[in-house]
Amino acid sequence: MRIVKGYAGKVLRINMTTRQVLIEELRTQDVKLFLGGRGLGAKYLFDELKPGIDPLSEDNKLYFLTGPLTATGAISSSRWMVVTKSPLSGTFIRATGGGAFGQELKRTGFDLVIIEGKASRPTTIFIHNDTVKFIDASALWGKGIDTATLQDRIIRELGDDKIQVACIGPAGENGTLYAAIMNLRRSASRGGVGTVMGSKNIKALAVRGTCAVNLVDKEKLNDITRDVIDAATRHSLYNGFSHFGSSGITALMHEMGMHPVKNFQSGYMNNFAGLTTDNIEQIFVKDVTCARCFIHCGSILKVRDTANNKNEVEGPEYETMWSFGANINNTDLNFIVAANMLCDDYGIDTISAGVTLSFAMELYERGILSKGDLDGIELTWGNHEAARQILKKIVKREGIGDVLALGTKRAAEKIGRSANNFAMHVKGLEIPAYEPRGAKAHGLNIATSTIGASHMTGYAMQELFGIPEPVDRYSVQGKGALTKQNQDKTATYDSLIICGFPACFGWISPEIYAQLLVAATGIEEFGDVQYLITAGERIYNLERLFNIREGFQSKDDYLPERFLKEPVPDGANKGQVFEMELLLRDYYTARGWDIQTGVPKREKLEELGLQSIAKELKVW
Numbered sequence: 001m002r003i004v005k006g007y008a009g010k011v012l013r014i015n016m017t018t019r020q021v022l023i024e025e026l027r028t029q030d031v032k033l034f035l036g037g038r039g040l041g042a043k044y045l046f047d048e049l050k051p052g053i054d055p056l057s058e059d060n061k062l063y064f065l066t067g068p069l070t071a072t073g074a075i076s077s078s079r080w081m082v083v084t085k086s087p088l089s090g091t092f093i094r095a096t097g098g099g100a101f102g103q104e105l106k107r108t109g110f111d112l113v114i115i116e117g118k119a120s121r122p123t124t125i126f127i128h129n130d131t132v133k134f135i136d137a138s139a140l141w142g143k144g145i146d147t148a149t150l151q152d153r154i155i156r157e158l159g160d161d162k163i164q165v166a167c168i169g170p171a172g173e174n175g176t177l178y179a180a181i182m183n184l185r186r187s188a189s190r191g192g193v194g195t196v197m198g199s200k201n202i203k204a205l206a207v208r209g210t211c212a213v214n215l216v217d218k219e220k221l222n223d224i225t226r227d228v229i230d231a232a233t234r235h236s237l238y239n240g241f242s243h244f245g246s247s248g249i250t251a252l253m254h255e256m257g258m259h260p261v262k263n264f265q266s267g268y269m270n271n272f273a274g275l276t277t278d279n280i281e282q283i284f285v286k287d288v289t290c291a292r293c294f295i296h297c298g299s300i301l302k303v304r305d306t307a308n309n310k311n312e313v314e315g316p317e318y319e320t321m322w323s324f325g326a327n328i329n330n331t332d333l334n335f336i337v338a339a340n341m342l343c344d345d346y347g348i349d350t351i352s353a354g355v356t357l358s359f360a361m362e363l364y365e366r367g368i369l370s371k372g373d374l375d376g377i378e379l380t381w382g383n384h385e386a387a388r389q390i391l392k393k394i395v396k397r398e399g400i401g402d403v404l405a406l407g408t409k410r411a412a413e414k415i416g417r418s419a420n421n422f423a424m425h426v427k428g429l430e431i432p433a434y435e436p437r438g439a440k441a442h443g444l445n446i447a448t449s450t451i452g453a454s455h456m457t458g459y460a461m462q463e464l465f466g467i468p469e470p471v472d473r474y475s476v477q478g479k480g481a482l483t484k485q486n487q488d489k490t491a492t493y494d495s496l497i498i499c500g501f502p503a504c505f506g507w508i509s510p511e512i513y514a515q516l517l518v519a520a521t522g523i524e525e526f527g528d529v530q531y532l533i534t535a536g537e538r539i540y541n542l543e544r545l546f547n548i549r550e551g552f553q554s555k556d557d558y559l560p561e562r563f564l565k566e567p568v569p570d571g572a573n574k575g576q577v578f579e580m581e582l583l584l585r586d587y588y589t590a591r592g593w594d595i596q597t598g599v600p601k602r603e604k605l606e607e608l609g610l611q612s613i614a615k616e617l618k619v620w
């Protein structure tokens, strides 16, 4: 039976080499086992990608996905997802973006758009319902056009202001390995998804849809949504989060010692005072939101940026408050806001960009890189002007920027001279804004995530915010099982493509999502929360198998030596190290994976219905 409710029911396959366009049916079995979004992306990537391909060759594929709740009116569900093989880590990668692109994409009548091959010249793809046009984008390529201007220009030229555009900026054109894909000022940013798009000569994907999404019980879905909004807006954390977004947690994370300083060398900043919510309030202009979200966690802030002649821009999230703040020993909020703007303009991941900068700063501090190596730039801690110059070089791939554009892992290999000791990455993806030594499940997730160092694949709210129940963040007890639980649940949510924030705060429970799914799709199994969480576990294991097929092993589940051997020198986590071996054993046991190799055991894969894949891989 064809899936027609909740889902659009169709897949669009576009080959950029031949310009062939195919419309395929969404397979019911795939939907039931992998839900949508991240899960469906993992399934297609595993099935369709030849092992060992170069992520920047035309053999790689780019999957743009929506979920069963996208464009249904359900809470915070307008996000979109990109899945591909990462050029930065070589692993499976999923990156999710906000804005309004997901909603418009689903309305074109497709749950999934697959982009294959490589265009012979820069191209904008325009999908208008089931019509696909290829538009020459040569005039937009290589001109240094920022991503906001670019989106406006494409919309103007296509003559319909309801069009949404997902595009790359100069970083994606130039092959910076951590380029993002932007919609409005929101990005699908991690792992170089924008680099893959650039490697295919695709400047932008523009979408316009007028197809209604059919629902089984729209009234019920609307009733549930109303009740959730009513309860969430009365929650004690709602007002603060809605006003400041994730940047509002910066001071709390610093107080908890979770806000690393100077490339994870320290856990405390003496002059932190400039980065509190009071400072943000002074430059606050107004809230902004993704389509149909009642939380409106984004904000427009004032900025002084004479170089770019801007006065107001969308403000940074917590990760960018950190990556261009404490991470590079900077307390100037205006510079963080300006750097966030530059990264959005260039189309580059703020986490990887900031951590690559702090890596270079530490190398300069230690004399591993000289001023000459840095093209004459004095890259000292907190030096804004120097950071800005290096960032520009990274995007243009000029001088030292050509090396740093490769990310910390590859840059360290090129630089040599023990530089790899200071490269803060896991599987090639730069570590985000949390001190792994200060929250063991949070750190364990970063060490084991299928995409490399990501906080968003298994955020330990229990350790950091006591939600739903507080857990001792320093204890190693039970952290394997807790990490598994957080990762599987996130894989489920990422597959429905719902925003992580309301789920993290507990404003929407898994039971509510199950009810919304049944109201949208009518698929009875989706009403069972355990069924959905098992689907998340299946998806997680499939991603793991993809990585194993690419050659990743147990030794790749690690944190850099700094976290294992150097106790945190100061701040609330003083004296803590990360108990890697102990925690990893506990995690593999909880996952049902071999304790030595980290390969999923036969009975686990049989339980999840993945045994045929495992046989094919000969992993046992």
Ligand code: SF4
Pocket (backbone or CB within 6 Å): 076, 077, 078, 098, 099, 288, 289, 290, 293, 294, 295, 296, 297, 298, 499, 500, 501, 502
């Ligand atoms: S909570 Fe924030 S990021 Fe999530 S959908 Fe709403 S506005 Fe977008």
